[in-house]
């Protein structure tokens with residue numbers, strides 16, 4: 639059985655849950671801020687081949703993150719957690735000289751600190767899992783090597799977001815160093831048509847997610863600490 643915890647009410651997270659539930663062998667625990675409003679997510683319960691459990695999680699509220707073990711322990715029973723997927727993210731338009739410090743902190747709290755704490759509290763469950771994989775959904779915008787490549791961002795755009803993803807990348811690498819027995823990947827899903835990616839994005843969620851699932855399920859110990867695209871290609875740091 640593949641057991642997976644991820645954050646998912648819409649966008650990439652929702653499509654990930656959908657595709658993971660195509661296998662009757664998969665048990666998915668999807669976390670979201672307001673389960674009662676997550677209509678599309680809850681609807682998957684009736685069509686899914688695998689089993690889906692939805693729990694409440696607000697990643698910026700650290701008490702909410704610390705309550706996750708209590709919520710998932712009865713679902714998992716004797717099973718460990720095979721995969722933890724840190725997917726939730728927010729993006730605001732700002733630059734180094736226009737950024738609002740509160741928005742900057744909120745972005746870091748959601749995109750970096752929340753995933754760090756969720757990983758900490760999930761470690762005992764990952765330790766009991768067979769796969770022991772952590773997937774952090776990052777972005778190519780977190781790459782310093784690629785920061786000059788995007789014309790519309792050359793004047794410093796998406797600063798808070800990009801910094802939060804660079805930090806998530808480093809968090810991934812630090813975790814790989816601390817826990818070489820885990821397989822930890824930081825990954826860009828591509829530019830995907832979601833609320834965050836916008837209508838001009840080039841990828842349908844379906845295509846991106848099929849790639850993500852292939853990358854993370856086939857990842858081995860030698861891949862741990864890598865910064866990858868949904869196609870499996872390495873992204874320069």
Ligand SMILES: NC(=O)c1ccc[n+]([C@@H]2O[C@H](COP(=O)([O-])OP(=O)(O)OC[C@H]3O[C@@H](n4cnc5c(N)ncnc54)[C@H](OP(=O)(O)O)[C@@H]3O)[C@@H](O)[C@H]2O)c1
Pocket residue numbers: 645646647648649650651670671672695696697698725726727728729748775776777778826827828829830831832833834835836839
């Ligand atoms: N789309 C792209 O082109 C693209 C490109 C590169 C990287 N990414 C990354 O992919 C991930 C998913 O993005 P997306 O495109 O699917 O975005 P999205 O459609 O805007 O969905 C964002 C998801 O994050 C959740 N979320 C946001 N803040 C949260 C919080 N404080 N606590 C719990 N959940 C929270 C949202 O839940 P609610 O429904 O409750 O708001 C929603 O499920 C993000 O990490 C993003 O940075 C996306």
